[in-house]
Amino acid sequence: MTTTDSLATHVTVTAGSFMTDVVEASAHVPVLVDFWAPWCGPCKQLMPILDRLAAEYGGRFKLAKVNTDEQQQLAQQLGIRSLPTVVLFKDRTTVDHFVGILPEAQIRELLDKHLPTVSDGPLAQVQRLKAAGDYAGAQEAIGHLLARDPENVGLRTEAAELHVLDGDVDAAKQILTQLQAKEPNHSLVKRLAALITFSDVIARHPDVRSLREQLAANPADLELQHAMAVHQLLAGDVEPPLQTWLEMMRSHRQFQDDLARRSLILAFELIGDADPIVPQTRRAMARLLF
Structure with missing residues (x-):
């Protein structure tokens, strides 16, 4: 059975769901699979980077995670020998991978080589409006995305950041409070908290x-x-x-x-x-x- 973490940017995959959530899903959108274990220090360093990229890329790829301690047979079948191992699936096959920790810039290069262009991503219109300073228009656009995916932490933090840019820090704080109540340690939630704290200084x-x-x-x-x-x-x-x-x-x-x-x-x-x-x-x- 597939489990999607509350407010998370990834799906947790098991041996039973791997074919559906990774192989078959990759026919529609590339799937980046992170093979990790709770005892693996480098895995824990890599996780927030992948979470942040999944949120930032706004649906251009799907992030899946496999806990190899719980899914040992699956890891053996796939030949996973070192952790972390990250594999990119596209069109039902593997197209790229890396082992260990790469600098974020290199991970972006790997993704950009295989992913749809940014103009195809659902956040593209939001980013264009944001860059043009049309924060109200960007909020309307992201509202449509949130209507389809209301628990997406990347969309919710993006909406909060737009409130900050538009001068409505109180609205951003309301979103932050909701996110912190559910997942206070998420890297995007921590980033939003930092932005709001610094925005209070700017206001003074x-x-x-x-x-x-x-x-x-x-x-x-x-x-x-x-x-x-x-x-x-x-x-x-x-x-x-x-x-x-x-x-x-x-x-x-x-x-x-x-x-x-x-x-x-x-x-x-x-x-x-x-x-x-x-x-x-x-x-x-x-x-x-x-």
């Missing part, structure tokens, strides 16, 4: 030009430093804010209940572990902590 300091002027007049003001770091992070300039918060940890650890350390942890959720700057900054944090 919305004018970046004025913020720069205030910082020029008061360069030692830690609250202004923090606000500027948040603006930089959300604008995609990730290295300066990480360095700001590391320096705040060194010199003002007690400021606002260890705000710098907490901000770094939230930033990691937004950036993602696949970016090499995250493990590099984690090591710098560890040296300051210990």
Whole structure:
């Protein structure tokens, strides 16, 4: 029997459902199968990356997971010898695979080589409207998708992010509260929580030009430093804010209940572990902590 995790971006597959949920399903949409085990550390590192990609690709592929401890016979039949092993099925056959952990960029390359173009994905219209700044139109489009798949965590977090972009942070917080009640440890839910926390900072300091002027007049003001770091992070300039918060940890650890350390942890959720700057900054944090 197939089990779909509540609010998850994947389907859990057993020996009994493999032919239906993987082989036959791949005739309609590519299926990426993650063979893992609870004791496998690299498997746990890879999982949130695959979950995030499944949500981001918006239906262009289906993510399936096989717990090899529970499905040992299936793993043996398929020749799975190392974990994690990830296999891509398309048109009822295997077309690609990798063993171990790959950088996220390489996983994207593998997927993009075999998947339908982005213009074919159900989230394509949402992304186009979002890029054009038509947040109301994007919300309407994603509403139609949610009507067909109301428990999809990727769609729900995307809807919440659109609320943030449209200035309705309260609506985003309502969605976040619902998601946290069901699956607080999901990587996309954690990412949304980080975005909303930082959006509250932006709401207190919305004018970046004025913020720069205030910082020029008061360069030692830690609250202004923090606000500027948040603006930089959300604008995609990730290295300066990480360095700001590391320096705040060194010199003002007690400021606002260890705000710098907490901000770094939230930033990691937004950036993602696949970016090499995250493990590099984690090591710098560890040296300051210990």
